[in-house]
Amino acid sequence: xxxxxxxxxxxxxxxxxxxxxxxxxxxxxxxxxxxxxxxxxxxxxxxxxxxxxxxxxxxxxxxxxxxxxxxxxxxxxxxxxxxxxxxxxxxxxxxxxxxxxxxxxxxxxxxxxxxxxxxxxxxxxxxxxxxxxxxxxxxxxxxxxxxxxxxxxxxxxxxxxxxxxxxxxxxxxxxxxxxxxxxxxxxxxxxxxxxxxxxxxxxxxxxxxxxxxxxxxxxxxxxxxxxxxxxxxxxxxxxxxxxxxxxxxxxxxxxxxxxxxxxxxxxxxxxxxxxxxxxxxxxxxxxxxxxxxxxxxxxxxxxxxxx
Ligand code: SF4
Numbered sequence: 226x227x228x229x230x231x232x233x234x235x236x237x238x239x240x241x242x243x244x245x246x247x248x249x250x251x252x253x254x255x256x257x258x259x260x261x262x263x264x265x266x267x268x269x270x271x272x273x274x275x276x277x278x279x280x281x282x283x284x285x286x287x288x289x290x291x292x293x294x295x296x297x298x299x300x301x302x303x304x305x306x307x308x309x310x311x312x313x314x315x316x317x318x319x320x321x322x323x324x325x326x327x328x329x330x331x332x333x334x335x336x337x338x339x340x341x342x343x344x345x346x347x348x349x350x351x352x353x354x355x356x357x358x359x360x361x362x363x364x365x366x367x368x369x370x371x372x373x374x375x376x377x378x379x380x381x382x383x384x385x386x387x388x389x390x391x392x393x394x395x396x397x398x399x400x401x402x403x404x405x406x407x408x409x410x411x412x413x414x415x416x417x418x419x420x421x422x423x424x425x426x427x428x429x430x431x432x433x434x435x436x437x438x439x440x441x442x443x444x445x446x447x448x449x450x451x452x453x454x455x456x457x458x459x460x461x462x463x464x465x466x467x468x469x470x471x472x473x474x475x476x477x478x479x480x481x482x483x484x485x486x487x488x489x490x491x492x493x494x495x496x497x498x499x500x501x502x503x504x505x506x507x508x509x510x511x512x513x514x515x516x517x518x519x520x521x522x523x524x525x526x527x528x529x530x531x532x
Pocket of ligand 1: 260332
């Protein structure tokens with residue numbers, strides 16, 4: 226299986242070639258809004274989950290065919306990338322292979338560790354998240370590994386920011402009724418002032434998460450934006466809610482597509498696209514076919530009629 230995905234258009238990073246370096250849902254958190262489903266391996270154990278050499282040789286192959294239209298090579302995917310003990314070595318090696326900037330999307334939970342801070346030090350952009358600044362809300366929204374504390378994470382983010390020479394963009398995912406209260410926003414604002422990121426990006430739940438959690442409406446997001454003041458830009462990056470059926474089916478009615486093509490068109494990770502395709506296949510509106518060694522998904526020309 227390839228550990229590269231895309232390049233996919235990304236709201237935050239332009240055209241991004243994704244690197245997925247952990248097994249599916251190996252994460253320090255089990256966020257209530259996670260689009261990938263439940264965390265199957267909640268851990269803080271760093272190890273070489275996937276051979277670094279294998280990932281690097283896939284990048285080498287990709288680059289040997291021309292760098293194409295790629296704005297960033299991005300560590301992201303289906304788990305927490307800083308759990309991979311080889312991420313620092315991979316970043317350093319990629320920097321010798323290409324001038325394409327390297328980005329890391331992380332939940333920031335391990336930056337309190339000196340080795341993790343050192344590993345990310347040569348990245349060009351680090352995009353950590355911070356969804357809470359008080360212990361109860363942190364537990365509610367991120368459902369972290371029991372050894373993690375939010376104070377330690379905030380201090381880790383601050384220490385990393387202080388030494389890091391690249392761009393540091395902090396994302397906050399707001400979930401209605403969970404981390405959007407006045408007290409929490411004030412605590413987050415204080416924490417962010419201490420961390421001092423280059424940018425703060427505000428987001429809210431827009432795709433069906435694993436639990437019944439709701440998004441914060443647009444007016445409220447604008448009000449929250451006004452609460453964050455500092456030497457950093459604050460932007461709202463929430464998308465409008467994707468109507469999966471309305472977005473996927475017109476694509477598949479034109480021609481059958483592979484999972485990667487669908488994920489690329491919809492700007493989502495392939496695991497997320499796979500989840501939607503499963504649902505649509507169960508409803509009988511999408512059918513799967515195999516040609517050669519590739520699997521294609523197409524619209525069912527004779528979908529079941531509702532009784
Ligand atoms: S940190 Fe990311 S991958 Fe991990 S549970 Fe939260 S949203 Fe999912």
